[in-house]
Amino acid sequence: MNPPSETCNICRRILDCENDPLSTDCGGDCWGCIGEIEADMGCEYSLRKVREEYSSGLRPDWIPSPNVVLTQSGSGATHILVEFVHPSGGVWPEVEFTLSFDSKDVPKNQSKTIESVVLVADRGGAAQYEYSFPKLKRNNTAWVSVELQSMTWSKPVLGCDTDA
Ligand SMILES: [Zn+2]
Known part of the structure; x- marks a missing residue:
């Protein structure tokens, strides 16, 4: 009898499945998950x-994380710069997000x-x-989120004024 198939700890895909090139076992997680995580962390090989x-x-639904830069302006406003790179690696003009x-x-770990x-x-x-x-109320922190298709990326705003 064959042992039960191992599945990815993140997405539950069956690992090392012959017909699934993304199912390669990367230490308990599949390459489908690990590749995207490593690409987002800046690993050149994985990104390529x-x-x-x-x-x-x-990977039809893959979208690389946009570069999000938050800076506080003198007046206390948060300046947000978002830069998208197309999943193919080229320029991604006029993305709506x-x-x-x-x-x-x-x-409470609740966002509003x-x-x-x-x-x-x-x-x-x-x-x-x-x-x-x-x-913001006491114990609340400010976040900026970028939403595109099914993806959301969030970043905390540091140095924002609260009722501490
Ligand atoms: Zn996976």
């Missing part, structure tokens, strides 16, 4: 492979959207926006 797999249709401004109740806007990136795939967070 994941792009190839996207281009050959193996949603930018949300959230407050997160840290003890204060406001959101739909933006379109420029021809180079970049967009900028400036937002002034309202004064």
Whole structure:
């Protein structure tokens, strides 16, 4: 009798499945998951492979994390720069995405959207926006989220004023 098939700890895909090139066992997780994580962490080799797999249709839903840079302006507003790179590695012009401004109740681990806007990136795939967070309640932190298709990336706003 064959032992039961091992599955990926993250997505439960059956590992080392002959007909599934993304199922390679990477220490308990599949290459499908690990490749995307490593590509997002900046691993050149993984990024190159994941792009190839996207281009050959193996990862139709993959979107690389955009570069999100948050800076506090002198007036207390948060300046947001978002730069998208197309999954194939090229420029991704005029992407439409949603930018949300959230407050997160840290003890309860609950997020609430204060406001959101739909933006379109420029021809180079970049967009900028400036937002002034309202004064947040005690134990709440400010976050900026970028939503595109089924993906959401969130980043904390450091140095934001709260009722501490
Ligand atoms: Zn997996």
